Amino acid sequence: MSELKKTALHSQHVDLGAKMVPFAGYDMPVQYLLGVKGEHLHTREKAGLFDVSHMGQVFLTPDDKDFSTTAKALEKLVPADIQSLKPGEQRYSQFLNEDGGILDDLMISRLALPGYEHVLYLVVNAGCKDADYAHLEKHMPENVKVSVKDDTLSLIALQGPRAAAVLACLNSDVEKLTFMxxxxxxxxxxxxxxxxxxxxxxxxxxxxGYEISAKHDDMVRLVEELLSYDDIEPIGLGARDSLRLEAGLCLYGHDIDTSVSPIEAGLIWSVQKNRRSADAGYLGAKRVASDLADKTTKRLVGIKPDGKAPAREHTEVQDMDGNTIGEITSGGYGPTVDGPIAMGYVARKFFKAGTPVQLIVRGKPRPATVVKLPFAPHNYFRGN
Amino acid sequence: MSIKYTEDHEWVKVDGDTAVMGISAYAAKQLGDVVFVELPEVGRKMEKGDEAAVVESVKAASEVYAPIGGEVTEVNEALEDAPETVNASPDGDGWFLKLKIKDTSDLDGLMDETKYKAYCEGL
Structure with missing residues (x-):
C-alpha cells in the first residue's frame, strides 16, 4: 500500500490530539479530545471546524470565456441544470454513468468574481476524485480546460449556529450569503x-455554515485564527458522519453508488424539471426518466429503529411477514436524536413514512419504522 | 476479590463460584461513547472465548468475549437505559453480567492488574 497523503492541516490535527485514521488515501482525524458524541453536539449547539481538504477541487474554464460553453459541456455529465446558474450560485448534483448509476456526487458553483463568471468550480469526493478527474478529462471538449487544484487549495467546513457570527468577525460580508x-x-x-x-x-x-477554500499556507493561518474562538471546536470524520446521517444526507459509497440512480436515492429535488426527460442529453438521462415513470423501483428512506439498538450498514430490512424488502446503507447512533437512526433502500411499496418494518440485527428481528428524512431539522440560512 | 483481565480487555472478578465481568477502562476509552449494550439471556451457557455481549459505540459494534466459561445468572439491566455507565464506571456500575463458574482453571493465564496495566502500555 502506498503511503497515506497528508492535508496541509495535518500537523495541526496531531497537535490538537486527534486520533488519525486512513480515509480515502489520506491520514485524517476521526475524532479529537471531545470524542464523536461531544463533537457532534458541539457542532449543533455552537460550531465545528472540519478539515475536508481530502476532497477534490476542480475548475472548468472555457477558452472562449463564455459561460454557456462550460455549462453545456458539464450538462452532458450531470442531471442538474447548469446553464441557469447565476454567478455566485451553487448546485448539488451527481456524475452519472451511461446506465444512470451514480459515479459520484458533487457541488457545482459558478464563480461570481468579475471576469471569472464563465468559470465553474467543482468539489468532489476524496474517494472518487481520481476517477472523476479522468471522467472530466475524457468528456470535456478541448476548449474547456480542467484544472485540478488539490496541490494548491485546502478546504474546510465551518458548521453550526455560531458559524456565521464567528466568520463575520473576519469579514462581515459572509453574513449576507444565503444557503447555496x-x-x-x-x-x-x-x-x-x-x-x-x-x-x-x-x-x-x-x-x-460555510465551506471555505483557500491556499494551503493561508488555510493553516485561517484555521489557527478560527480555532482561537471559544465557540469553535475541531471536528473529526466520526461526527461528520453522524451529523450528515441525522441530516439525511447521502454518503457516497454507502447510500449511493453505481448501483442506484438519483431517483432511487431520493435526489429528484436535485434534477431540475427541464432535465427529467430521456432526451435531456446527459449520461444516464434515460434511466432517470424511466425510474421517474416506473413505480416499482426501490427508494432510499429514513428508518428509525424502535428501541435503542443501532442497525448498521448492510442490516437486512424485512416486512412484518419476514420477507426481505431491502437493506440499511447507513446506520448508527444520532447524538442529537439520542437514539439509533438509519437510512436504507426498501421496495417502493414500503417507502411511505409510518410503515412498520423489522431489522435483522445479529439474527434477531427488531421493530423499526420508515420515517421522513431528516432526523434532525435542517437549519439552513435562506435569508431574513 | 481480585480482578483479572483478558488480552481482549474484558475483566472478571471472582466471588466464590460466581464471577462478574465487564470491559476495562482502557476498552471503554478506546470505544468512545457507548450507546447500546446487547446482553445475553439469563441461563445461557457459554465457553471461555464465546461471544458474551455486543457493545455499540457511536461509531461501531464490538464483540465482548466471555473471559471464562459458565452459565449466565444475571445481566446488568440498568445498562439498557443508561449504556453510558460503561464509560463512567467500566469496572463498577458498568458491569455486564454474572456467571456461575464452570471451571476455575479458565482463570489460568488471565492477567492480574499489574500485568494488564503493562500490557496496555505496550499497545
Whole structure:
C-alpha cells in the first residue's frame, strides 16, 4: 500500500490530539479530545471546524470565456441544470454513468468574481476524485480546460449556529450569503495578513455554515485564527458522519453508488424539471426518466429503529411477514436524536413514512419504522 | 476479590463460584461513547472465548468475549437505559453480567492488574 497523503492541516490535527485514521488515501482525524458524541453536539449547539481538504477541487474554464460553453459541456455529465446558474450560485448534483448509476456526487458553483463568471468550480469526493478527474478529462471538449487544484487549495467546513457570527468577525460580508450561494473575499479578523478565500454558505451537517477554500499556507493561518474562538471546536470524520446521517444526507459509497440512480436515492429535488426527460442529453438521462415513470423501483428512506439498538450498514430490512424488502446503507447512533437512526433502500411499496418494518440485527428481528428524512431539522440560512 | 483481565480487555472478578465481568477502562476509552449494550439471556451457557455481549459505540459494534466459561445468572439491566455507565464506571456500575463458574482453571493465564496495566502500555 502506498503511503497515506497528508492535508496541509495535518500537523495541526496531531497537535490538537486527534486520533488519525486512513480515509480515502489520506491520514485524517476521526475524532479529537471531545470524542464523536461531544463533537457532534458541539457542532449543533455552537460550531465545528472540519478539515475536508481530502476532497477534490476542480475548475472548468472555457477558452472562449463564455459561460454557456462550460455549462453545456458539464450538462452532458450531470442531471442538474447548469446553464441557469447565476454567478455566485451553487448546485448539488451527481456524475452519472451511461446506465444512470451514480459515479459520484458533487457541488457545482459558478464563480461570481468579475471576469471569472464563465468559470465553474467543482468539489468532489476524496474517494472518487481520481476517477472523476479522468471522467472530466475524457468528456470535456478541448476548449474547456480542467484544472485540478488539490496541490494548491485546502478546504474546510465551518458548521453550526455560531458559524456565521464567528466568520463575520473576519469579514462581515459572509453574513449576507444565503444557503447555496458563495463569494470570493478577504478574511482578516486579527490575522496579520488577510486570507483570500472562496466562501460558500453550504455544508454537510444540516446546520447553517460555510465551506471555505483557500491556499494551503493561508488555510493553516485561517484555521489557527478560527480555532482561537471559544465557540469553535475541531471536528473529526466520526461526527461528520453522524451529523450528515441525522441530516439525511447521502454518503457516497454507502447510500449511493453505481448501483442506484438519483431517483432511487431520493435526489429528484436535485434534477431540475427541464432535465427529467430521456432526451435531456446527459449520461444516464434515460434511466432517470424511466425510474421517474416506473413505480416499482426501490427508494432510499429514513428508518428509525424502535428501541435503542443501532442497525448498521448492510442490516437486512424485512416486512412484518419476514420477507426481505431491502437493506440499511447507513446506520448508527444520532447524538442529537439520542437514539439509533438509519437510512436504507426498501421496495417502493414500503417507502411511505409510518410503515412498520423489522431489522435483522445479529439474527434477531427488531421493530423499526420508515420515517421522513431528516432526523434532525435542517437549519439552513435562506435569508431574513 | 481480585480482578483479572483478558488480552481482549474484558475483566472478571471472582466471588466464590460466581464471577462478574465487564470491559476495562482502557476498552471503554478506546470505544468512545457507548450507546447500546446487547446482553445475553439469563441461563445461557457459554465457553471461555464465546461471544458474551455486543457493545455499540457511536461509531461501531464490538464483540465482548466471555473471559471464562459458565452459565449466565444475571445481566446488568440498568445498562439498557443508561449504556453510558460503561464509560463512567467500566469496572463498577458498568458491569455486564454474572456467571456461575464452570471451571476455575479458565482463570489460568488471565492477567492480574499489574500485568494488564503493562500490557496496555505496550499497545
Amino acid at each position: 450561494t458563495h463569494a470570493d473575499l478577504e478574511l482578516k479578523g486579527t490575522l496579520d495578513a488577510p486570507v483570500w478565500a472562496h466562501v460558500s454558505r453550504s455544508g454537510y451537517t444540516g446546520e447553517d
